[in-house]
Amino acid sequence: MSDAGTVASARVRKHPPAAWHVATVADSRPETPTARRIELDVPTWPGNDAGSHLDVRLTAPDGYQATRSYSIASAGAGTRVVLAVDELPDGEVSPFLVHDLQPGDKLELHGPLGAFFVWTPPDVDEAPRPVQLIAGGSGVVPLYAMAAAHAAAGDATEFRLLYSVRTPEDVFFRDELAALAAAQPSLQLDFVYTRRVPDGWSAPAGRVTKDVLDAATVAAASRPLVYVCGPTPFVEAVAGWLIDAGHRPGDVRTERFGGS
Amino acid sequence: MSFITRGFSGRRGDRDPRLPPGQTLVSDWPVLSAGPTPEVDTADWAFVVRTENGSHTWSWDELRALGIEDITTDIHCVTHWTKLEMPWRGVPLDRIWESVETEHEFVMAHSYGGYTTNVPLEDLLDGKSWIAFEADGEPLDPEHGGPARLLVPHLYFWKSAKWIRGLTTMPTDDPGFWEQNGYHLHGDPWQEERYW
Numbered sequence: 001m002s003d004a005g006t007v008a009s010a011r012v013r014k015h016p017p018a019a020w021h022v023a024t025v026a027d028s029r030p031e032t033p034t035a036r037r038i039e040l041d042v043p044t045w046p047g048n049d050a051g052s053h054l055d056v057r058l059t060a061p062d063g064y065q066a067t068r069s070y071s072i073a074s075a076g077a078g079t080r081v082v083l084a085v086d087e088l089p090d091g092e093v094s095p096f097l098v099h100d101l102q103p104g105d106k107l108e109l110h111g112p113l114g115a116f117f118v119w120t121p122p123d124v125d126e127a128p129r130p131v132q133l134i135a136g137g138s139g140v141v142p143l144y145a146m147a148a149a150h151a152a153a154g155d156a157t158e159f160r161l162l163y164s165v166r167t168p169e170d171v172f173f174r175d176e177l178a179a180l181a182a183a184q185p186s187l188q189l190d191f192v193y194t195r196r197v198p199d200g201w202s203a204p205a206g207r208v209t210k211d212v213l214d215a216a217t218v219a220a221a222s223r224p225l226v227y228v229c230g231p232t233p234f235v236e237a238v239a240g241w242l243i244d245a246g247h248r249p250g251d252v253r254t255e256r257f258g259g260s
Numbered sequence: 261m262s263f264i265t266r267g268f269s270g271r272r273g274d275r276d277p278r279l280p281p282g283q284t285l286v287s288d289w290p291v292l293s294a295g296p297t298p299e300v301d302t303a304d305w306a307f308v309v310r311t312e313n314g315s316h317t318w319s320w321d322e323l324r325a326l327g328i329e330d331i332t333t334d335i336h337c338v339t340h341w342t343k344l345e346m347p348w349r350g351v352p353l354d355r356i357w358e359s360v361e362t363e364h365e366f367v368m369a370h371s372y373g374g375y376t377t378n379v380p381l382e383d384l385l386d387g388k389s390w391i392a393f394e395a396d397g398e399p400l401d402p403e404h405g406g407p408a409r410l411l412v413p414h415l416y417f418w419k420s421a422k423w424i425r426g427l428t429t430m431p432t433d434d435p436g437f438w439e440q441n442g443y444h445l446h447g448d449p450w451q452e453e454r455y456w
Contacts, residue, residue, distance in 0.1 A: 018442065018455045022263075055340070057282070058265040063263070066270050067340050092271050092284070100267045108262060113434045113455060116294055116441040232291045236403055239296035249296050249373060256291045 015115045016046035023081065025105045032170045034086040035086040035138060036098045037073075042081050042109065049118035050075035051227065054111025056083075058093060068093040071142040071229075071255075072112065073173070081109070084172050086138035093247055095119040117227065117255045119146040121153035129225050130158035132218040136208075136230020137165060142255065143229055144173045151184045158224075160188045162216050164208045164234065167196040192217040202254035208234070210241045220246035229255040276344070278334055280449035282452055283342040289396075289404065292340055294437070297402045298373040298423050307391065308426035311362040316358070320407070323391060328354040331390060333413040335420070336449040350392030350411055353384045364429035368436055369410050372423040377436035378445065379419055381429070383412060391424060416447040416454070 023040035031037040048054075052075075057067040063139070074082040087098040101107075115137045133143040140163055150159045165171050171191070181187045192212060193205050218224040226242060228235050235256045242252050279285060302320040309316050318326075331348040362444030367384065369377050383389070392411040393400055405422025412419045418438045439445055444453040 002446075015442070057262070058261050058268045058270065060268050060270045061264050064270045064275060065282070066268075066284065069339050096268055102267075105266050106263065107265065110455075113440055116438075232403070235318050236291075236297060243296050249298065254293055254295055256293065258288070258290060 003226055008106070014114055015052075015118075016048055018111055019044070019046075021045055021109045021111070023107045025101055025103050025107065026080065027103060027211065028101055031084050032086075034098075034170075035084055035172065036101075038083045038085060038097060038101065040081045040083065040107065040109070042079050045079045045081055045241045047077040048075055048081075049073055049115070049120055050145040051118035052112040052114045053142070054081070054109050054113055056093065056097070057108040057110065059097065059108070059242065065178065066093050069113070071145075073141050073145050075145045076152065084138070084141050084144075092122045117142065117212035117229075117253050118150060119225075119227065121149070121155050122157070128155070128157040130218045130222050131160070132224045133159070133161040134208075134213075134217070134226065134230075135163045135165075136234035136238075137170070138172065138173050139230035139234075139255070139257070140165075140230075141229075143227060144177065146227065147180055147187060151180045151187065153229050158186055158188075158218060158222070159184075160190065160216075160218055162190045162208070162213070164192045164194060164230070168193065168198045174196065184258050192216075192228050201210055210244070213238065213241050214245055223248075223251065225253045227255075228252065231254040231258045273435050278344055279342050279391075280336055281452050282340055283336055283449065283452075284340055286341040288341055288345060290337065290339070291403050292337060292339060292418070293403070293422065294375065295373065296370075299402060300372045300407055300423055302407045305425075307356075307408070307424065309356065309360050310426065310428040312364060312410055312431075316359050318372060323351055323356070323408075324393070326351045327380050329349065329390065329392075331392075331411070331413075333411075335413050335417050338416040338418055338443060338447070338454050342449075347396060348390070348392045349394040350408075351392030352387065353389045353391065353403055354387065356391070357385060360429075362429045364431050366430045366433045368430055368434065369419075369421040369424060369428045370426050370428060371421045372425050375421060375423070375437050377410075378430075378433055378439060379410075379412060379415070380433060380446070383415060384445075388412065388414060392420075414448070416443075416449050418443060419447050 023042045027039040390411040410421045
């Protein structure tokens with residue numbers, strides 16, 4: 001059904017296969033006041049595309065298990081897998097990962113998962129395409145992986161990240177993003193602070209609006225591939241504005257978390 | 261290969277036997293979509309079944325006139341959440357299939373917006389699936405697939421294609437959109453058929 005749109009015609013690529021793995025926690029440190037960066041050594045990891053995710057399965061002494069999906073902040077062929085986990089106040093798994101997990105602990109993982117919400121460097125026979133990343137809160141994690149993969153590939157394609165975040169302290173991968181942008185002229189960062197802005201910031205605190213989106217993203221006329229990740233209401237609003245601004249639905253890929 | 265995770269006890273006593281393995285109970289209704297939410301007006305909406313023998317189209321009113329059922333069912337998302345005892349309303353696919361003749365054993369569900377998913381016909385007939393218009397007593401929100409979505413509650417919920425526009429029968433079980441992007445060809449939550 002060719003009239004079904006471009007979503008279904010996404011190019012099929014070779015992706016690393018998903019499987020169960022045993023990970024050892026190599027490092028765990030605060031990422032933001034509510035989140036923790038967890039670095040895992042996974043000797044059997046096949047590598048992963050930027051933007052993919054994995055399942056973490058925890059097992060209690062009585063056999064009770066809990067499984068959750070987390071986006072992966074790292075990409076490429078290595079066996080070091082980086083997560084950045086935001087604690088959900090009523091959560092069961094995220095509070096354990098944020099507060100209780102220690103270096104040396106072992107975790108069961110299943111992955112890498114997902115072959116659609118991923119970015120891979122253009123093939124030699126493929127025209128490069130600008131990319132617009134739009135993050136709400138911890139939704140930046142898979143998008144950070146894409147920005148890093150873009151820098152690692154030495155890709156000169158225009159890449160922009162619009163990042164909506166509560167306060168300057170809530171920014172994930174703050175130093176890494178700044179370093180990527182400093183080293184990579186084709187990467188541009190735009191921050192929107194919703195609760196409190198940094199000292200000397202020119203704009204007041206406030207949410208992303210259609211005007212902000214139009215001013216701080218790659219224009220639809222450039223046909224960028226757009227990745228949006230964040231809480232459901234944020235993604236719904238942003239994706240709607242993108243369509244209004246002339247982006248084709250098949251060019252906008254979304255990942256949402258939480259209820260409506 | 262499971263082993264005990266040091267220091268993890270989990271929530272006690274909430275393991276409901278209606279939860280398939282690896283699932284967690286939720287009370288809200290998370291949204292999972294690959295792209296923007298399409299806006300589909302019921303005045304323009306049509307449902308088309310295509311087979312090797314031709315096609316049959318129903319308008320919004322024609323489809324609803326086939327007979328709407330109340331359904332209460334559990335739904336299971338591959339991203340590990342389950343909602344229990346959810347009320348739905350929709351037309352059973354069995355009613356639609358009274359006008360369809362095919363030798364094919366599989367269908368591809370097509371959505372407004374381009375999403376596709378493959379389902380064996382035996383997972384859709386005999387009271388197993390509906391074209392659903394309402395959930396929780398309200399018309400289905402666009403972000404949850406409104407105005408109408410396929411409802412196949414005994415499979416993981418990505419098979420319950422949002423924004424449904426039609427079914428095309430096929431002789432073989434070809435993968436749809438998510439199935440090409442890492443999800444299992446069949447998707448039985450009780451067998452944990454999540455990924456390939």
